[in-house]
Amino acid sequence: MKQHKQTSRERELLSHTQAQQTSAREFNSAEEALREDIRQTVVPATVEQRLSESISKLPKPGKPWWKRLIS
Numbered sequence: 001m002k003q004h005k006q007t008s009r010e011r012e013l014l015s016h017t018q019a020q021q022t023s024a025r026e027f028n029s030a031e032e033a034l035r036e037d038i039r040q041t042v043v044p045a046t047v048e049q050r051l052s053e054s055i056s057k058l059p060k061p062g063k064p065w066w067k068r069l070i071s
Contacts, residue, residue, distance in 0.1 A: 027033040063071075 027036070
C-alpha cells in the first residue's frame with residue numbers, strides 16, 4: 001500500500017510539473033508577449049468584417065511633402 005501511494009504521488013507531481021512547463025513561459029519584453037498572444041488569439045469573423053469596413057471608410061493619407069515638392 002505504501003508503494004501505491006508513492007506512485008500516485010509521483011504521478012501527481014509529474015502531471016503538476018508538466019502543467020507548469022506547458023503554461024509557464026518567459027518573455028524578454030512586453031512586445032514579445034503581445035506577439036505570442038496575437039498568434040494564439042483567433043479573431044471572430046464578425047469582428048474582422050467590421051474592422052475591414054471601418055478601415056475602408058477612413059480617408060486616404062495625402063501625398064508626402066517630398067512628393068509634393070517633386071511634382
